[in-house]
Amino acid sequence: MSGADRRSRLLRLAAGAAFLALAAVLVLIVITAAGSGDGGDTEIEGKAAVANLLDGIPQRQMTLGDPEAPVELIEFGDLQCPVCAAYSEEVLPEVMETQVRKGEVKIDFRNLTIIGPESVGAGAAALAAGAQGRGWSFVDLFYRNQGDENSGYADDDAFLRAVAKAAGVRNLGKWDAERAELTAEVEETSQEAANLGFDGTPSFAIKGPKTGGIKLLGFPESAAELEAAIEEAG
């Protein structure tokens, strides 16, 4: 084969390879973009209600309220727990509207996973949202969109991503990258709760100037009971 023939053949092959590469890159991008990763197909309810409830209250990691508040109320919860969800909708909002907004108390959410292993992935996703200042938004929205216990929804990537997106997590890539590593923290707080003697959710503890360390509240059944405990602690 002459040099000219070889050249012509090589350039035709190169053009074909370039065309195939271009097509492959385009297909990869289209497949990636169409993936279920953005959670956009999952309907999340209660966005407006949660946004109104938490509007103007500082969120830092998993703490809601003024970081300088003298009293710290600690809630141990399981995101799959229906009682926690009901408590979050019916009891805690009253405390948030009064004592939290006034800067008298801050509420710290900690995972106590008792329902099943799916709660660990869900809890880690909440912690990753907390790292971007949207922890309580995530928890409250998760509660309002709970499914059946251990039915596969609680650690489903698309569902968690949709909750994170609805909660206002700005950097979903960072959130996704961090949540896997936060399962250890979920297990740590579950152990912490067990060490305190808690075996049900939600369970509460409180720390304040008058408690002399951590004081166990267990399960205060009403907002009034919770408010009284906060008053006493401060």
Next chain:
Amino acid sequence: MSRLSEGTLQRAIAFVAALGIGVAAYIAIADANSGSPVCLGGGDGCETVARSSWSHLAGVNIAVFGVVGYALLLATAFFADDLARFAGFVLALGGFGYSVFLTYVELFKIEAVCQWCLASAILMTILFGLCAARLIIYAGAPGATPERA
């Protein structure tokens, strides 16, 4: 106007490929040490990208594939025959295409930019240009350096 000699193109390919090996090796070593590359300009983009699920392919850090790709490109710079010209072009084309895809992933899926990955993408783009120029200008030409026996 005089055209670029093949030897000049080969030296340029070797130089850029060596830089690429350095960048990819740094990312791979950082990952192997259970860490992540440090973004020189600050920020946590490198850490975010390194910790994302996109940073590994079949359990292997993609920077390892980068080291292998750059090393093969470096090897093609030492020969001046059609096989080396065409192999260099195909390798650089594959690396360039994958770099485009990874940059898309960084910007639109991970939503973070790793300076080291960006540096590698730029080096691979330069290599693609050099290898394409080498093939277009010298395909079919006798080697500037002795061909293999």
